[in-house]
Every structure is written in structure tokens, then in C-alpha cells.
Amino acid sequence: MTVTLALALVGLSLVDSTSFGTLLIPIWLLLTPGRLRIGRIAAYLATVAVFYFCVGILLTLGADAALEALRAAVAGIPTLALKIGQLVLGALIIAASYRLEARVRRQGGQPGKIRHWRAKAMSGSGSVGSLMGLALLAASLEVATMLPYLAAVGLMVNADLGWQLTGAALAGYCVVMTLPAIVLAVARFVAHHRADPLLQRANDWLTRNSAKALGWALGGIGISMTLNAAATLLLDG
Incomplete structure (x- = not known):
């Protein structure tokens, strides 16, 4: 593994560390x-990390087969039709990003499902099993938007690292991805009186900006698809 690849994976994992689930x-x-029950936080973060690791293994195993299947599926479709479809899909994603941002703002900056998770997790009524279920649900809902992780897996596959190194790289990625939350948990456990104001400010900032973050993330995907399709159509025309 090269230094450039290692740094790229660390950077992508740190981007993933700022998601709702992590x-x-x-x-x-x-x-x-x-008093903080450190075991509950550990169970939550371990579940998220293991879930991401298993998804990475499955993606790595199926990467070549998936690419071949995709090539075979689109081989008989005219390029013009594909690009027009991409252009329309990009425009729909951009429109959906504005709709999503407006919906989140109407809900006070927090998606309704996330607010339900928070109420259940903070009530103290849930067991460790329910907390692990919360982690699985959060990670599962983020599968469709785990673009940094998909990029990281793609880099590993293209680098042809071998199974042992790929597994170690995936494990390291998942650890780094949960590292900010681990640091905050340790700070809360060791010096909760000092850490609470920082955590509250971080929570307030993420809550205020969650609508923008969701809208920008989805809108950026749509804009990229639209511009790519439009440029290809103009050049071919």
C-alpha cells in the first residue's frame, strides 16, 4: 500500500466519521x-464499524462481478439514450435535494426518524440489543449515501492489495471512521463536566446545519451527473 493510498483512505474515513450514524x-x-454508560456507546460504535466492515467485504467480493454485469447490461443501449437518461436523473436528484432540505427545515432541522431514534436512545428504556439495532438501522439507511466508503473500496480494489491487506485496510478504515466519536466518548467519561458544553455546541451545530448538509450532498451528486451528461451531449453533438 502506498502512502498516497493510505492518506486517501484516512481522509475518506474522516469524512465518513461526520455522518448521522457515526x-x-x-x-x-x-x-x-x-454518569456515562461507556459500554452502551461502545456497543453502538462497534456495531456500526462491524456493519461497515461486512459491507466492505461484500463490495470487494462482488466488485468485479458487479462491474461486468453492469457493462453487459448497458452494452446494447445507445450512448445518446444513456446520457439523456443520466441528464434527466441528475435533474430529478437536484429537485429532490431542494425538497429534502425544505422538509428537514420544516421538521426543525432534524429528520423525523432521527428524532425518534434520539428519544428512544436517551430515554434509557432500551437494552443493549435495542441500541445495537439502532446502530444497524442507522448504518443501513446510510448505505445508499456512503459515497466516501464506496470510493475507498474502489481504491482498494483498483490497487489490488490482496485479501489480507484489503481486510486490514477495511478494518482500519472502520476504526478511523468511529474515532471522533470514540474520542468524544472518552472525554465525556473522563471529564464530563468540561466535555458537556463542547458536545452540546457540536450537537447544536450539526442540528442547525443538517438540512444544508443533506441538501448539498444530494444536490452535488445531481449536479455532477447533470453536468457530465450535458457536456457529453454537447461534445458529441
């Missing part, structure tokens, strides 16, 4: 009043 929900859990 940072926002853990911050909500850490803001629970009273």
Missing part, C-alpha cells in the same frame, strides 16, 4: 444526563 447519534447518546 457522529450525530453518538453525540446525542453522550448528552444523556448522568
Whole structure:
């Protein structure tokens, strides 16, 4: 593994560390009043990390087969039709990003499902099993938007690292991805009186900007698809 690849994977994992499942929900859990139950936070983060690791293994195993199937599926479709379809899909994604951002703002900056998770997690009524279920649900809902992770897996596959090194790289990625939440949990456990104000500010900032983050992430995908399709159509025309 080259230094460039290692740095790229670390950078992508740190981007992944700021998602709802890896940072926002853990911050909500850490803001629970009273003495921190470190085992519950550990169970949540371990579940997220293991889920991502298993998804990475499956993606790595199926990467070549998936690419070949995709090539075979589109081989008989005219390029013009594909690009027009891409252009339309990009425009729809851009429109959906504005709709999503407006919906999140109407809900007070927090998606309704996430607010339900927070209430259940902070009530203290759930068992460790239910907390692990929360982690699986959060990670599962983020599968469709795990673009940094997909990019990281693609880099590993293209680098042809071999199974042992690829597995180690995936494990390291998942650890780094949960590292910010682990650091906050340790800070909350060791010095919760000092850490609480910082956690509260971080939670407030993420809550205020969640609508923009969701809209920009989805809109960026749509804009990229639209511009790529439009440029190809103009050049071919």
C-alpha cells in the first residue's frame, strides 16, 4: 500500500466519521444526563464499524462481478439514450435535494426518524440489543449515501492489495471512521463536566446545519451527473 493510498483512505474515513450514524447519534447518546454508560456507546460504535466492515467485504467480493454485469447490461443501449437518461436523473436528484432540505427545515432541522431514534436512545428504556439495532438501522439507511466508503473500496480494489491487506485496510478504515466519536466518548467519561458544553455546541451545530448538509450532498451528486451528461451531449453533438 502506498502512502498516497493510505492518506486517501484516512481522509475518506474522516469524512465518513461526520455522518448521522457515526457522529450525530453518538453525540446525542453522550448528552444523556448522568454518569456515562461507556459500554452502551461502545456497543453502538462497534456495531456500526462491524456493519461497515461486512459491507466492505461484500463490495470487494462482488466488485468485479458487479462491474461486468453492469457493462453487459448497458452494452446494447445507445450512448445518446444513456446520457439523456443520466441528464434527466441528475435533474430529478437536484429537485429532490431542494425538497429534502425544505422538509428537514420544516421538521426543525432534524429528520423525523432521527428524532425518534434520539428519544428512544436517551430515554434509557432500551437494552443493549435495542441500541445495537439502532446502530444497524442507522448504518443501513446510510448505505445508499456512503459515497466516501464506496470510493475507498474502489481504491482498494483498483490497487489490488490482496485479501489480507484489503481486510486490514477495511478494518482500519472502520476504526478511523468511529474515532471522533470514540474520542468524544472518552472525554465525556473522563471529564464530563468540561466535555458537556463542547458536545452540546457540536450537537447544536450539526442540528442547525443538517438540512444544508443533506441538501448539498444530494444536490452535488445531481449536479455532477447533470453536468457530465450535458457536456457529453454537447461534445458529441
